[in-house]
């Protein structure tokens with residue numbers, strides 16, 4: 001029972017075992033609304049497919065959208081990090097506090113996935129991820145990523161400018177901040193059973209930051225749908241800010257009048273704040289931020305102000321230096 005392969009969400013040749021093909025077909029049926037019809041055909045069949053589903057590779061229904069054209073405006077000063085490193089050395093506390101959560105993150109179901117647009121907007125709405133992807137202008141960008149822990153990577157994200165989502169949401173004049181929230185599902189995310197963390201993970205930007213051209217929502221990585229460990233189906237990328245601002249697995253965009261308290265700020269306010277702009281001259285309370293370990297190269301490199309993106313974003317902060325802790 002072979003299905004003709006013509007779309008990205010279908011399987012690569014190598015993976016097309018009979019089980020995988022069956023699983024594939026089941027997903028197609030579910031996606032087109034024929035799932036119920038299949039259920040009517042026979043419980044045995046369905047039962048068997050469910051049993052096989054555990055081993056079958058999961059097919060991301062957005063795969064046919066990638067690769068997308070590259071926006072060449074954003075350039076790197078170093079080679080792209082090998083994909084195998086960027087997808088296997090991660091921070092995602094929902095799945096554990098070590099760097100090797102990539103396997104555990106596969107437990108996260110990413111379909112169906114509904115995104116809520118809420119707060120100070122003309123019309124609050126919920127939208128299914130694949131409908132949202134269909135509305136957004138997808139492009140690829142090469143960005144540097146600098147973690148507050150002083151390691152860095154350089155990666156190809158696919159996705160859309162956050163401003164496109166803001167335009168879709170039509171915020172009211174009273175909206176001052178955009179607050180983004182990660183899923184909460186302790187059944188699949190063991191870290192979320194650790195009660196001392198303030199789940200769900202929350203991050204925020206000012207409206208000026210959110211509509212800056214660099215603010216990006218990544219939905220793809222290395223020319224494919226973004227892997228779960230990197231924040232599927234959508235995560236923030238704000239490359240002038242430390243990595244912890246790059247909230248993963250977003251389910252909610254809320255436009256707010258008041259500044260949110262983000263996950264790390266709530267947990268360790270002496271060390272992590274709202275702004276988190278990268279500045280080599282402002283050390284972390286426990287280590288220097290002057291240089292960074294470039295993953296994949298056996299190399300330390302000096303960290304640049306705003307991670308090298310000052311020309312795009314430094315102007316956002318004029319006049320705030322005195323009153324705000326911009327660099328933690």
Ligand SMILES: Nc1nc2c(c(=O)[nH]1)N[C@H]1C(S)=C(S)[C@@H](COP(=O)(O)O)O[C@H]1N2
Pocket residue numbers: 086089090091092093094145146147148182201229230231242243244245246247248249
């Ligand atoms: N929901 C959530 N988002 C998160 C984190 C997290 O623990 N939970 N970690 C952050 C940190 S500290 C970093 S450095 C980046 C890492 O992204 P990457 O694993 O895709 O490189 O994700 C950020 N987004």
Ligand SMILES: [Mo]
Pocket residue numbers: 091146147148149242243244
């Ligand atoms: Mo980080």
